[in-house]
Amino acid sequence: MIYKNNAVVRIMLILLLLITGLFFVEAQTGCSNNASQTGEIDAVEAVEGPGPSLNPAPPTNVIATPGNGQVTISWDLVSNATSYNIYTGISGGGALIQANVTPSYVNTELTNGAQYFYQVTAVNAAGESERSVEVSAIPTAGSGSGGVGEGERAVPDITPPTVTLVSPAHEASNVDVWSNIVVEFSEPMKRETINADTLEIIPLPGVSVTRVDFADAEGGGLLVTFTLSNRLDYGREHTIQISDSAQDLAGLSLAEPRQFGFTTGMRQWRETTVLNTIEGGSLTEPHVAIDNNSNVLTTWIRKADVAGEDLLSSYYSNSNRAWNDPAAIDQGNNSLDALDMVMNNNGDAVAVWRSI
Incomplete structure (x- = not known):
């Protein structure tokens, strides 16, 4: 040139x-x-001359060792690294929790029985490495400092959760129509993935879940109680389906939706309740009405020998499963008759009678 x-x-x-x-x-x-x-x-x-400096390689041999309320993370040194960053979460791909650490870090104030996931990166003047292979550990009160054992790698959870208990039990009979549904999962679960839509009752479109309560199960799993909006049908087979949207802490869903079934009992008479007693005289003209919520109103005339006649009423609350004490609507008349009473579906009632 x-x-x-x-x-x-x-x-x-x-x-x-x-x-x-x-x-x-x-x-x-x-x-x-x-x-x-x-x-x-x-x-x-x-x-x-010397080329530009390079980002370090990802750390290897990352080990998560569980303890009581804590997890210790260790890894092998990276040759050109000056420090390390720790990432964690209750599912894969967690967030940064600690920067500029040495090749051992103790993550404290953790919840025993919950699974935690960890990744480590190496850092130098040129930048940060890719994240390491992800490992996990579950701190427990009895694990002490030994945990999974010296040098043993804590591996990611790859086992889907299962349903270990249901109530009412599968194929149970004569089940109370006011039963709630209880489900026990084999391991801790992401509670935000369990809601009213997790449970489907077949074939009762009019019955839904109004409340979901959580409790730790004795075996380390999760106990979930689903409160229903209404009673089940009497003397009928019911099928309950648990959606596979429920996930464990590793983000794994049930392998498939879980179904179980049971049969409710027939309508039965409850124990007799005495509403009114009288020595001498008589009780006449009883009337009974019931609303859509199975609340009951009854009225009757009490004819005493000497104290005249009274019109009495009592109310049965289905939610409390109890009768109220009788109340006097009309008292002390010489003669009461022609009693009639009606109640609508909302529980509003009207009574008419003749007083002489």
Whole structure:
């Protein structure tokens, strides 16, 4: 390549060598007759300088060792790393919890029985490495400092959760129509994935879940109680389906929706309740009405031998499963008759009678 100006040659050589990462040693323009007339470059000598620094490799042999309310994370040193960052969460791909640590870190104030996931990155002046292979551990009160054992790697959870108990039991009979549904999962679960839509009652579209309560199960799993909006049908087979949207702490769902079934009992008479007693005289004209919520109102006339006649009423609350004490609507008349009483579906009632 021929240039007319030696200054241009030097500037372009400097720029070229800076871009390619080489150190400029010497640039010499030609001294021959032809070169002196054309400005041709005779020779360039250069040596390679140090390249840009590189990000460190991800840490290897990461181990999570559970303890009582804590997990200890350790890993092998990375040759060109100056520090390390720790990432954790209750599911994969957690957030940064500690930066600039040495090759051992203790994550404290954890919940025993919950699973925690960890990844480590190496850091130097050039930047941060990719995250390490993810490991997990479950702190427990009885694990002490030994946990999974010296040098043993805590591996990610790959086992889907299962349903270990249901109530009413599968294929149970004569089940109370006011029963709630109780489900026990084999391991701790993400509670936000369990809600009213997790449970489906077949074939009762009019019955839904109004409340979901959680409790720790004795075996380390999760106990969930689903409160229903209404009673089940009498003397009928019911099928309950648990959605596979329920997930464990590793984000694993039930392998498939779980179904179980039972049969409710027939309508039965409850124990007799005495509402009113009288010595001498009589109780006449009883009337009974019931609303849509199975609340009951009854009225009757009490005819005493000496104290005249009274119109009495009592109310049965289905939610409390109890009768109220009788209340007097009309008292002390010589004669009461022609009693009639009605109640609508909302529990509003009207009574009429003749008083003489």
